Amino acid sequence: MTKHSTHSTGWSDRLRVSGPVDLSAIDTSATPGVLDKDAAEDVFGGTSRSLSKLQERLFAGSLSGSERSVLLVLQGMDTAGKGGVVKRVAGPMDPQGISHHAFKKPTEEERAHPFLWRVEKELPAPGHIGIFDRSHYEDVLVPRVHELITSEELTARYAEINEFERRLVSNGTTVLKVMLHLGRDEQKNRLLRRLDRSDKHWKFNPGDVDDRGLWPLFQDAYEVALTETSTEHAPWHVVPADKKWYSALAVQQILDEALQALDLGWPAADYDVEEQRKRLLAT
């Protein structure tokens, strides 16, 4: 029942943003499209299986020359749950078709290059699902918050990103962008939990508290970035992230819809099956 209502509207349609984005108008604890956690787990489990099959087709296609790939970009404030989403969504898929990359603070070498240089190197190969935990969007968020570059430079970067993503899409990459939209209070809870447990201390960084102090500036930077770069070819989705089971489900469904839309078949054999069977039986 819930399952059906879940599937009646597309998840991408439901969570996609366009035009001027107002994050304060989007409830971080909402769960649009699904009734509760039990219903979510039910849908999640079913999709895990079908998604693995779709991933296999994507991968198989690349061996017979298809250029198709998928890039999932995950952004969000600290503790928004990017890592957890990756683990839950990508875990059941075949690791050999996944290329995951977590972008850290740029190194000196990276800073010496144009900001898309390090991103280019991590793009998914044909047949792969690339997952970016943070991305080139850090290069418009952080500089805006800390006023590291001029507003003209920022504007140029948004345009550059749009051009870059347009090129990816023309080359056969489906670009899915997701902002995990976390509430400020929930972030506090999650950071406190990291301090409470010694097995979570490694996940905490004093800089997270500094960034938290800049919360309104980051929200603003996100709003501008999403407004400027949510395009027809590479739209942004804003996924409420206070409930981890919800954000995992939403990202999974967005990915599943995108793969379904590719209408992937199994590639045809480029050899004569019967001839090969004969050869094989003779060995």
Next chain:
Amino acid sequence: MTKHSTHSTGWSDRLRVSGPVDLSAIDTSATPGVLDKDAAEDVFGGTSRSLSKLQERLFAGSLSGSERSVLLVLQGMDTAGKGGVVKRVAGPMDPQGISHHAFKKPTEEERAHPFLWRVEKELPAPGHIGIFDRSHYEDVLVPRVHELITSEELTARYAEINEFERRLVSNGTTVLKVMLHLGRDEQKNRLLRRLDRSDKHWKFNPGDVDDRGLWPLFQDAYEVALTETSTEHAPWHVVPADKKWYSALAVQQILDEALQALDLGWPAADYDVEEQRKRLLAT
């Protein structure tokens, strides 16, 4: 019961080879260390959970400066099940701590470099578990079978590999090497199945039948390679591979033992926890 007897002898001890290797003396359908499939699934499930925790510790350590990493090298004849083992063993782990690479036939650029050049580039970063589906061992197997290089060059390559792996180990990488030892009849069954099912055609390659025709030469090349490169610091394991549930379990157990031996703790906080709590509560 089976669980206990499984753990009483180490898997690595059981399956490790040293000295002159005679593959024909190792039964490809044996299941040493476990009674049957049910017992295997039981052990596998339990270890999946503990292995994920160990992987998290390995990853956490790297954020506080540990250089430790693990490299799992998988080799085997076509259809030996390398991909399936990766999927089953690595699937439950966190994708952000896994770096998987499948080595294909060398490209022109790769052939223009020393054979370890492309391998070097794919080594796991600190904190990561790297998984090689095929590896630098292709560069001693294929050339020997097809007589592409002289026996002096081959001998030099074995030595180079041993030196290379010794360096990895000194730099904090645990090197685990596994040959999935498949029976010739079972390979025939698996190749036939790929021809029978149109959703498996993409996995079949007429070259697989050619290689199958060279079976004794490949077994011989494996025997020499294993004999020459099963070292104290980077031993080879020969895992019977006719039963997929067995090979997945064995590889998982070898990996689990290696991680347990690292005796990984959670890294201590490099900040004052109480001070950070106060700062956080003030926000």
